[in-house]
Amino acid sequence: MSWEIEHILTRSAARYLRITGWLLIPLYFLMVLALYGAFLYAPTEKVMGEVQRIFYFHVGAAWNAFLAFFGVFLGGLAYLITRKQWWDHLAAASAEIGVVFTTIVLTTGPIWAKPVWNTWWPWGDPRVMTTMVLWLIYIAYLILRSSLPEGEKKYRYCAVFGIIGFLDVPIVWFSIRWWRTIHPLVITGTGAQLEPEMIHALVVSVITFTLLYLSLLMLRMAMRLNSSLAEEVGQRLLEERVERV
Amino acid sequence: MNHITLIWIIAEKDLRIEYRSRQQAFLTTLFFALLILVIFIFAFDPGSRATRDASPGILWVALLFPGVIQLNRSFQTEIEEGTLCGMILSPVDRGVLFLGKLVANWIFLVIIDLLILLAFVIFFNFAFSSQLLWIVLLIVLASVGITGVGTLFAAMVSSIHTREVLLPILLFPILVPIILAALSGTQEILIREQMQSLNRSIQLLVGFDVIFLAAGFLLFEYVVGD
Numbered sequence: 412m413s414w415e416i417e418h419i420l421t422r423s424a425a426r427y428l429r430i431t432g433w434l435l436i437p438l439y440f441l442m443v444l445a446l447y448g449a450f451l452y453a454p455t456e457k458v459m460g461e462v463q464r465i466f467y468f469h470v471g472a473a474w475n476a477f478l479a480f481f482g483v484f485l486g487g488l489a490y491l492i493t494r495k496q497w498w499d500h501l502a503a504a505s506a507e508i509g510v511v512f513t514t515i516v517l518t519t520g521p522i523w524a525k526p527v528w529n530t531w532w533p534w535g536d537p538r539v540m541t542t543m544v545l546w547l548i549y550i551a552y553l554i555l556r557s558s559l560p561e562g563e564k565k566y567r568y569c570a571v572f573g574i575i576g577f578l579d580v581p582i583v584w585f586s587i588r589w590w591r592t593i594h595p596l597v598i599t600g601t602g603a604q605l606e607p608e609m610i611h612a613l614v615v616s617v618i619t620f621t622l623l624y625l626s627l628l629m630l631r632m633a634m635r636l637n638s639s640l641a642e643e644v645g646q647r648l649l650e651e652r653v654e655r656v
Numbered sequence: 657m658n659h660i661t662l663i664w665i666i667a668e669k670d671l672r673i674e675y676r677s678r679q680q681a682f683l684t685t686l687f688f689a690l691l692i693l694v695i696f697i698f699a700f701d702p703g704s705r706a707t708r709d710a711s712p713g714i715l716w717v718a719l720l721f722p723g724v725i726q727l728n729r730s731f732q733t734e735i736e737e738g739t740l741c742g743m744i745l746s747p748v749d750r751g752v753l754f755l756g757k758l759v760a761n762w763i764f765l766v767i768i769d770l771l772i773l774l775a776f777v778i779f780f781n782f783a784f785s786s787q788l789l790w791i792v793l794l795i796v797l798a799s800v801g802i803t804g805v806g807t808l809f810a811a812m813v814s815s816i817h818t819r820e821v822l823l824p825i826l827l828f829p830i831l832v833p834i835i836l837a838a839l840s841g842t843q844e845i846l847i848r849e850q851m852q853s854l855n856r857s858i859q860l861l862v863g864f865d866v867i868f869l870a871a872g873f874l875l876f877e878y879v880v881g882d
Contacts, residue, residue, distance in 0.1 A: 491878055547829040554825055558816050568812045571875045572826065579830050582867065586833035590840055
C-alpha cells in the first residue's frame, strides 16, 4: 500500500492552505491601504472626475489577468516537459482566476468608458478588443477542461490549448492595432498625465492584486490537490472492496 | 519514401474517402453555406449601400462556419473506423501525419470556399473581374492558417461528444488575427477598390500562416500522444 503518496499529497495541500493563511495577513493591510490610496490619497482627476478612481482597480485586475494567463502558459509548457500533474493544477487554477479578473476588467472598463469616452464599449480600441478575445480564449479553455474526462490526455490537450492561447494574445493585439489604423479613430489616446500620488496609489493597488492572485492560486491549488486525492482514495477503496468480494 | 510522398499519400486517402462517399459531407457543407448567404439576403436588402458595405463580413461568415464543419469531419471518420490508431502505429513521423491531414483539409476548404465565393458574387451582384482573383488569393492564404490550427484542434476534440460545438469555440478566438487580416483585405477589394493596404493584408496573412502552421506542427505530437 502506498499511503505515503497520499500522505505527501495531503501534506502539500495543507501546506498551500497554510501559505494562503499567511498571505492573508499582509493582504488585509494592503487592501486597506489600497482602498485608502485609491479613494482618499490620490487626487481627483481634473477632467474625468471621481469615476477615474476605478482605474486603480481596473489596472490591478488587468495585471492579475495577464499574470494568471502567463501561469496557464507556464503550467502547460512545464506539464508537457515534465508530465507532472502539479503543473496542470497550476494551469487550471490560474485559468479560473484569470477569467474572473478578466471579467472584472471587462466590467470596470465600461463603467469608466461611458462617462469619459461616451461609449460603453469602444470596439476600435486594441486593448479593449484584445481583452475581449483573451476572455473568450480562456473561457474556451475552461470549457475544454470541463468536456474532457479526467486523465493524462486532458492535461495534455489543455496544455496545448493554453500554450497556443497565450502565444496568440500578442498576435491578436498586433492585428487589431493594425486593423484599427485603416478604420476611423474613435479614441485618440487616453491623454491623462498621472500625478505622483496617483502612481503611488496604483503601485500599491497592483501589489495588492498580485498578492490576491497568489493567495487565490494557493487556495485553488490546495482544493485541486485535495479533490484529486479524494478521487484516488475513493478509487483505491473501491478496488479493495472488489478484491475482498 | 520521402516526406512529400508520405504527406500526399495521407492527404490522398482522405480525398478519396470523401470522393467515394459521394461527396456527402462536402455537399452538406456547401448547402449550409448557401443557407447562411440566403439568410443574410433576407436580413439585408441586397441592393442597398449598407449591404454592400457589410458584404465582406457576410462572405467571411459564410466561409468560416461551414469550414469548421468540414474540419470536424476530418478526424471523425478516423475515430469511428478506428483508423487513427493504425495511422499512429504506422512508421510515419507525427509531423508528416499532421501535414497529410492538413493538406487534405486545406484542399477541401479551398474548393468549398471557392464555390461559396461564386455563390456570393452572384447573390450580391458583384462583377466577375480580375479583382476577384485577389479574394481567391486571400481565401487560399487564410485557409492555410485556419487548417493549421484547425487540424490540431480537430484532432483534440475528435474524442469528445460535444465536438461540433467545441471546435468553433476553441478555434474562432484563436483565429482572430487571420480573420481580421482576411476581412480587411476583402474590404479593400470590394468596397474601397484600392490596392495599397491590400499588400499589407497579404503580408500579414503569410506571417500569421507561418506562425499557426509552426504551432500546429510542433504541438500535434502532444495531441496524438500515445
